Amino acid sequence: MKKYVVFDFDGTLTIAKKGSNSWYNIWNYLDALDEDEYLYNKYKNGEFDYNEWVIRCIDSYKTHNLDKSAMKVLANNVNLINDIAEIFQLFNKLNIKIYIMSQGVKNIIDLALKDVLKYISDIQGVELFFDENDIVSGASYKIEDKQDYIQDIIAQENCDPEDILFVGNGQNDETVYKTGVETLCLNADDTDCNNKTFWTNSLETDSLSDILRYVLPDDYELNVDNEIKN
Secondary structure, X not given: OOOXXXXXXXXXXXXXXXXXXXXXXXXHHOOOHHHHHHHHHHHHOOOOOHHHHHHHHHHXXXXXXXXXXXXXXXXXXXXXXXXXXXXXXXXXXXXXXXXXXXXXXXXXXXXXXXXXXXXXXXXXXXEEEEOOOOEEEEEEOOOOOHHHHHHHHHHHHOOOHHXXXXXXXXXXXXXXXXXXXXXXXXXXXXXXXXXXXXXXXEEOOXXXXXXXXXXXXXXXXXXXXXXXXX
């Protein structure tokens, strides 16, 4: 049995069209998808690094007067993957710790997950800050590369890589394999889920319950309804 499950958020714990994430949703809310494409292409082409990309996004959000209330509006539009509450509750019952490592907007993630936050040990993402007029004023994040986050968990929990399952769906998840943990590509976005260097296994589903086969041992007899109720 795995002792820790680390999730990406956008497209992994949500049901969304490919390429959609919290950043995209902000740009769409601001009716500025052309700016999103322009900045993202420059970042992907190596014209500036991730930190500079975040700074430029925030600067543009400022010009559009992105306000704090938008976070709640966008969070309310997030469609979480089916059975997330039941599976998180089950993991809690089985003492399996849940972590979320996203490069998405943490404000939106926190609000979207409000009903299951109590089951999550830690959430990492880009946090937006707002001034006294509730207009975006800046942003901060602790970790850029997800493999670094996994290494931190291994050190913090004093556990072995085989105790951890990482669940993601994109190119920015592809370095995690270097930590030695098992990786599951769930509903692939911009990554090749059949690339066995990056992904131990892959899965397409609209229910989080389908990942249980990768968390629990093969001989573990589980009745999800009974496990949660009892």
